[in-house]
Each structure stands twice: as C-alpha cells, then as structure tokens.
C-alpha cells in the first residue's frame with residue numbers, strides 16, 4: 001500500500017485555505033493509503049511564541065484534525081516532537097542541503113522579510129520538513145500549492161543522499177489538489193489566504209461564527225464589471241469565489257461560472273456551501289474538546305506507531321553515513 005504523509009503547524013487558527021487545500025484531502029487519503037499526519041510543533045518554534053500558547057494550540061490542532069475527519073483508528077496522527085528521530089534526521093538533511101538552495105526558498109524570503117527576528121531555524125525549516133517526509137518512506141505528500149518548492153527540495157535531498165551514500169530514502173511526490181489548491185484572501189484576492197495575512201475580513205476560519213462567515217463572503221472583493229467568468233488573472237476575486245464553491249461542492253469552477261450572471265447569487269451560494277462544510281466540523285470539535293484526555297491518549301498511541309517506522313529509517317541513514325551503531 002502507498003504511504004502518505006503530511007504535516008501542519010500548530011500556529012494560529014485553521015482557515016479555509018488549510019481546510020480545502022490540504023486537510024480535507026487527507027481525510028480521503030487515509031482510506032486509500034497507509035497515512036501519517038503530523039502536527040509539526042518543532043516547526044512552530046522557528047518563530048518565538050509563548051509556551052502556554054504552543055501547548056494549547058498543539059492539542060487544539062490535533063483535535064480539529066480529528067473533527068474534520070482524520071480517524072486515529074485508520075491513520076497515524078501524532079506530534080512531531082514526540083518522535084525524536086525527526087530532529088536527528090533533520091541535522092543529516094541540513095548537512096545534505098546547500099546553503100544557496102535554502103536561500104532560494106520563497107517561504108523563507110517571505111517570512112524573513114516580515115519577521116523582526118529571523119531565527120536560523122526559519123532558514124533550515126525545509127530540512128526538518130524533508131526529514132518529516134523521508135523518515136516514513138513516503139510515496140505521496142498531499143499539500144497546498146505553496147509547498148511545491150519545499151517538496152522539490154525534499155526530492156533533491158533524498159536523491160542526493162541516495163547518490164552519495166547508497167539507496168536509503170524513497171523519493172516522494174507532491175499531490176496538489178485541483179480545486180482548493182490555492183484559496184485566496186477575500187479582501188486581497190491576489191494574495192493567498194494565510195494566517196499571517198493583514199486583514200481579518202479576508203480570512204475565513206474553520207471555527208468562526210457562521211454568521212460572520214456569511215458576512216465575510218457578502219463583503220468579498222470582486223471587480224467593477226458584472227460578468228461571472230473563471231479567469232484567475234483578469235478576475236481574481238470572482239475566480240476565488242468560484243474555486244471555493246467548486247471545492248466545497250466537488251464541481252468544476254469554469255462550468256459553475258456558466259450558472260451565474262450576477263455576483264450577488266454567487267456570493268450567497270458560496271457562503272452557504274462554506275457554512276454547510278464548516279457546520280459539522282464545528283459540532284464535532286465541540287464534542288471532542290470536552291474530553292482532552294482522550295486526545296492525549298490518541299497522540300501517545302500515534303507517536304508509538306510513528307516511532308516504530310521512523311527509527312528503522314533513521315538507523316538505515318545513520319549506518320549509510322558511517323555513524324557508529326548505538327549501544
């Protein structure tokens with residue numbers, strides 16, 4: 001069976017982009033592949049944050065992933081720092097990656113331009129991500145479009161390590177969904193919807209009050225024409241609404257466009273489709289958060305299953321590098 005792995009940082013609240021671009025596809029993947037989903041708390045440390053907040057958001061993210069449909073009896077759900085092999089393999093990846101290669105990463109350029117304090121960890125972030133993936137002999141990595149470059153780097157690092165030290169890692173592929181791969185900000189539809197975006201009005205959160213969600217769609221930026229057409233370059237706002245509606249209803253954005261002659265009904269239908277997508281998730285989240293002990297147990301079991309696989313790969317990599325066997 002194919003192996004699938006993906007990860008998400010426990011930072012900020014999950015938004016519609018994360019849901020449609022990534023997490024929703026994981027729910028389907030878990031039934032088709034041997035799947036690993038990891039809350040990457042070590043990645044979250046690349047930007048300084050309060051320990052209290054990190055602790056709380058790690059549990060919240062795991063709970064939310066479960067509410068969206070990841071089933072701990074079907075997939076392996078765990079926290080990155082619970083499996084120490086990630087940090088160790090990450091060092092091997094840092095020594096495999098070239099400085100110039102990491103410097104070209106768009107996410108680093110973006111985040112370091114905006115940050116007051118740029119940690120060395122923010123720079124080596126993709127090496128840790130490569131470690132996350134390679135430890136599990138991963139065939140496929142379902143992510144949103146913004147992770148394409150990190151996945152290319154992971155492939156390059158795996159191939160380079162294999163060429164230098166002998167066959168050790170599976171070279172993974174990215175799977176990027178057609179609909180929802182790039183959900184844009186409702187107020188600035190040429191920017192991706194992002195936790196770090198400037199306007200609250202442009203982001204829709206998975207746990208947001210549903211009436212507020214409807215209001216945000218009503219106020220979404222479109223353009224001064226009135227024609228409904230799927231054209232990302234000329235009509236980014238309208239196309240974003242069509243993409244979101246398509247992702248929520250499993251249809252094609254270009255054919256959906258044919259059904260509308262005005263912006264108002266398109267906004268209303270998109271809002272409604274999003275509300276119906278979010279409603280059951282919110283209900284399930286409320287149920288699950290009532291029992292935080294259950295989540296702790298799920299994560300402990302997940303870490304144990306993950307470590308059993310990761311430690312085998314780590315031993316193989318250590319041996320390939322010429323590090324002396326332990327113990």
Ligand code: ATP
Pocket residue numbers: 007008009017018019020021022023142143144145146147180181182183184192193194195196197
């Ligand atoms: P940040 O704004 O801090 O970069 P983020 O909102 O991009 O964070 P991540 O935690 O980096 O969120 O991403 C988690 C997953 O969600 C990744 O697979 C990413 O590709 C996907 N994703 C993030 N934003 C979008 C978006 N706007 N559209 C589609 N997928 C997205």
Ligand code: LTN
Pocket residue numbers: 005006007008009040043128129132133141143147150
């Ligand atoms: N860098 C990713 C999160 C991430 C990830 C991973 C995704 C960390 N490790 C492994 C896929 C596989 C992000 O910023 N969204």
